[in-house]
Amino acid sequence: MKKSIRILSALLFGYVTFFSASANAVEVKKADTKETTRNNAVIFKVHDVQPVDNEGIITGCDFTVTLYNRTAINFRSFTLNLNWNDIVAENFKFDKYMESVLNAEELAQQKQFLAKENVDKPMQTSISINAFGTDKQLSVRSHIDNEKCYLLLSNAKFTVSPCDIARSLNTAKGEGLDNKDCTALFQFVDTANPEYFGQFKKLSATEQALQAKTIETGELSEIDDVIGKIVENLGSSNKTLTNIN
Numbered sequence: 001m002k003k004s005i006r007i008l009s010a011l012l013f014g015y016v017t018f019f020s021a022s023a024n025a026v027e028v029k030k031a032d033t034k035e036t037t038r039n040n041a042v043i044f045k046v047h048d049v050q051p052v053d054n055e056g057i058i059t060g061c062d063f064t065v066t067l068y069n070r071t072a073i074n075f076r077s078f079t080l081n082l083n084w085n086d087i088v089a090e091n092f093k094f095d096k097y098m099e100s101v102l103n104a105e106e107l108a109q110q111k112q113f114l115a116k117e118n119v120d121k122p123m124q125t126s127i128s129i130n131a132f133g134t135d136k137q138l139s140v141r142s143h144i145d146n147e148k149c150y151l152l153l154s155n156a157k158f159t160v161s162p163c164d165i166a167r168s169l170n171t172a173k174g175e176g177l178d179n180k181d182c183t184a185l186f187q188f189v190d191t192a193n194p195e196y197f198g199q200f201k202k203l204s205a206t207e208q209a210l211q212a213k214t215i216e217t218g219e220l221s222e223i224d225d226v227i228g229k230i231v232e233n234l235g236s237s238n239k240t241l242t243n244i245n
Helices: 002-032 096-101 104-117 149-153 179-184 205-244
Strands: 042-054 057-069 075-084 123-132 137-144 157-165 186-188
Touching: 042 149, 057 075, 057 123, 057 149, 123 137, 157 179, 157 186, 179 186
Parallel strands: 042 186
Antiparallel strands: 042 057, 057 137, 075 123, 075 157
């Protein structure tokens, strides 16, 4: 009888250890999750960048812009204006080698020359979108005349203007938003964001993780109830075996 009790106790210990580890894994998963995109925004990214080659010389870039509308707003039309700062290595910052081969006067002249030649020249493009409803995804193929296609994979500054909201049951005519309010509805997703490399979802990665956490917490709660009943039954069995002995 005592051997049976030891076996049951070992099984119970295994249950508790396993499910405690599961609970800890859930907590670690929650701690590692970082908020990446907003659930109430039009998120968009630039991808599938392809340089345009003209007799061995890059003359432009073809690329795709994918947008996902997580807002409750139906857009009648808007124009997305994008620009990337065309600065390479902080305007050719001089290193110790350059300082060692040029005297002070030559170094000053070179810095002055480069400051004039290498000004901040943004690479710009605009994309117009019509009839973009809530919970919809749209991909637009576009082109820009610039040889520095790698800039398209970096973070971009953007504005959205003009921006018109489609007519709804509560409005006789379409509503308009000013440039600042409309731009605030959008969020650019660049390659530094983990969500760039997957399919855009209705909910952000953070929200999906929280939903999974809620489900797992509910499952663990049910498991705790089962373990409680096992413990209760073991207690009853122990009393019975004691009485028999």
